[in-house]
Amino acid sequence: MSTGLFAYSDGQFIAEENAIVSARDLSVQRGYGIFDYLRVKNNQPLHLDDHLARFFSSAAELRLANGFTKEGLTEIVFELINRNNLPESGIRLTLTGGISKDSYSIGNPVLLVTQSPLQMPSPEIFQKGLKLITCQHQRQLPHVKTIDYLLPIYLQPLIREKGADDVLYHQEFVTECPRANFFIVTKEKRILTPQKNILKGITRQQLLKLKDLPITETDIRLQDIADAEEAFITSTTKGILPVSRIDDHSFQSPGPVTAALHQQLAFI
Amino acid sequence: MSTGLFAYSDGQFIAEENAIVSARDLSVQRGYGIFDYLRVKNNQPLHLDDHLARFFSSAAELRLANGFTKEGLTEIVFELINRNNLPESGIRLTLTGGISKDSYSIGNPVLLVTQSPLQMPSPEIFQKGLKLITCQHQRQLPHVKTIDYLLPIYLQPLIREKGADDVLYHQEFVTECPRANFFIVTKEKRILTPQKNILKGITRQQLLKLKDLPITETDIRLQDIADAEEAFITSTTKGILPVSRIDDHSFQSPGPVTAALHQQLAFI
Numbered sequence: 001m002s003t004g005l006f007a008y009s010d011g012q013f014i015a016e017e018n019a020i021v022s023a024r025d026l027s028v029q030r031g032y033g034i035f036d037y038l039r040v041k042n043n044q045p046l047h048l049d050d051h052l053a054r055f056f057s058s059a060a061e062l063r064l065a066n067g068f069t070k071e072g073l074t075e076i077v078f079e080l081i082n083r084n085n086l087p088e089s090g091i092r093l094t095l096t097g098g099i100s101k102d103s104y105s106i107g108n109p110v111l112l113v114t115q116s117p118l119q120m121p122s123p124e125i126f127q128k129g130l131k132l133i134t135c136q137h138q139r140q141l142p143h144v145k146t147i148d149y150l151l152p153i154y155l156q157p158l159i160r161e162k163g164a165d166d167v168l169y170h171q172e173f174v175t176e177c178p179r180a181n182f183f184i185v186t187k188e189k190r191i192l193t194p195q196k197n198i199l200k201g202i203t204r205q206q207l208l209k210l211k212d213l214p215i216t217e218t219d220i221r222l223q224d225i226a227d228a229e230e231a232f233i234t235s236t237t238k239g240i241l242p243v244s245r246i247d248d249h250s251f252q253s254p255g256p257v258t259a260a261l262h263q264q265l266a267f268i
Numbered sequence: 269m270s271t272g273l274f275a276y277s278d279g280q281f282i283a284e285e286n287a288i289v290s291a292r293d294l295s296v297q298r299g300y301g302i303f304d305y306l307r308v309k310n311n312q313p314l315h316l317d318d319h320l321a322r323f324f325s326s327a328a329e330l331r332l333a334n335g336f337t338k339e340g341l342t343e344i345v346f347e348l349i350n351r352n353n354l355p356e357s358g359i360r361l362t363l364t365g366g367i368s369k370d371s372y373s374i375g376n377p378v379l380l381v382t383q384s385p386l387q388m389p390s391p392e393i394f395q396k397g398l399k400l401i402t403c404q405h406q407r408q409l410p411h412v413k414t415i416d417y418l419l420p421i422y423l424q425p426l427i428r429e430k431g432a433d434d435v436l437y438h439q440e441f442v443t444e445c446p447r448a449n450f451f452i453v454t455k456e457k458r459i460l461t462p463q464k465n466i467l468k469g470i471t472r473q474q475l476l477k478l479k480d481l482p483i484t485e486t487d488i489r490l491q492d493i494a495d496a497e498e499a500f501i502t503s504t505t506k507g508i509l510p511v512s513r514i515d516d517h518s519f520q521s522p523g524p525v526t527a528a529l530h531q532q533l534a535f536i
Contacts, residue, residue, distance in 0.1 A: 009291065016292075017290070017292075019291035020288040020289065020290055020291055021289060021293075021296055022285070022287070022288055023275065023284075023287035023289055023382065024284075024285075024287070024382075025296070026421070027299070028289055028293070028295045028296060028362065028380075028415070029360075029362065030416075030417035030421060031299030031301070031414070031415045031417060031418055032417065032418055032421050033296070033299070035297075062422060063425075092297075092371070094291070094296065094297065096296060103360070103384075104421065112291045114292075116371075137408070140405070140418060140419050141422060146299070146418055147297060147298055148298075148299045148418050149299060149300065150298070150299055150300055150414055150416050151409065153300050153365070154330060154409060156373075
């Protein structure tokens, strides 16, 4: 089905529906690849340098030498924005393992850049907040933005059955949601967020950079959640969003700290 | 690069190098898909029914309704063997998540069937045995043959640096290698293999079916490996192969039990 949008693939801008990868690509055969996703607002890419820095870091971790420079990718992103004219949207840069000669070793990585409409959560969704269920799991290579979303897609029926919106991973400590970072607000109005075994989100980074915010990266246990006054998540596609329930524990949605941060982040 | 081989893709037999998937496919975007791999010997598929049964089970677990029947897939496999005439080879059936409308929900799954030459381990490799390093990790959805091989491909440089051939996963208990099942032989000549949190291999199943074999599915700890007399692995592409070293612990390669089983399995 044609979307009328352009995508960048194999050195060219082509109709998005014609962007393909070989069936021998290591992404198709072994789930091996990385990506990044950035928001476009008023036809401007947000935090482009941060996203590109993470993209190159993810690529290096997975030994995907793509031959692209930061300047080259920046040019592609702006050209795509120019061609597609989707003022409120998201851009996804995917780098796959390439055609593998033996279905196991890395080939020449393939770069795909696509753009699609993005609607940020409405005020109603913000008021309602997110319902999470906890799930004992540690993502493999958590510091790399890999294409591995096998488990959360597998878990969708369970999430729906529990009347929830997403899962919250934990082992000894709480880590993250599959596509968002996690925060709690303590009774003392301190903001805590997991410090390790997570993907460090760009919105999370923005929050950590805010001056005079009583925020700490630390280890958080499930018990700390039960004792917390508020909880919220951050992501590129959601901004900051209150959590109204985790398993059987309810929170005010939004709590006052979350609401204040939401206002503050909107001006970044 | 043309291999001169046919592949089955989207209802047709086409040149393998033309087999493609959309960049919007859930395998490329989220690493979501399953596969199975069977051996062809003298132009005959081995244990085809077992592989197809597991393929359908994996597809059902990941909610990939592909509309194919066992008879339909059998026909495709035989037609591919007929067209390619690769008497000693492997056939891979891949089922991807399909084109996702939102990069997260499952689309219409895409079936790809490819064939490639397969050389079973030489007598020299059998004599030499495999060197393994242990790795604390539990595969996600271990009972499903998913396309997720992110970690073992990521670990290749470490494996080479340690002078090893592969990793052996464990948490509380030993589980499996990324592409093979694991066995030990105790001082009492009992054969033990992990019972849970593993993919149940077809060669492992064949071994468990052998009559009068003192073999038990049980929990195995790292300490049990240190106390074992022999270790070996099984897989479709390797048959049965001795393990000559796990971390710093060496084993006779092949031990007498492994050698006898190798002879016995060759006649199955």
